[in-house]
Amino acid sequence: MPKTITIRDEVYKKLIKVKREGESFSELFERLIENFGSVETLKKLRGCVEFKDKEALLKEIYSMRAERRI
Numbered sequence: 001m002p003k004t005i006t007i008r009d010e011v012y013k014k015l016i017k018v019k020r021e022g023e024s025f026s027e028l029f030e031r032l033i034e035n036f037g038s039v040e041t042l043k044k045l046r047g048c049v050e051f052k053d054k055e056a057l058l059k060e061i062y063s064m065r066a067e068r069r070i
Helices: 009-018 025-034 039-045 054-069
Strands: none
Touching: 009 025, 009 039
């Protein structure tokens, strides 16, 4: 079932740069999700997300990492 999403213009422009010729946005998102750990993908998406509280985010990340190690 198709879904409608809303993104900022600047994010759309960045996605267009990452999108391959003939690739649909669904295919693009699927490729990005499958390669989520890829350093190259992260470099291409750098700057698309704004963090309002960096310290809180880092605390949450470190907490989650600690939970996995236990």
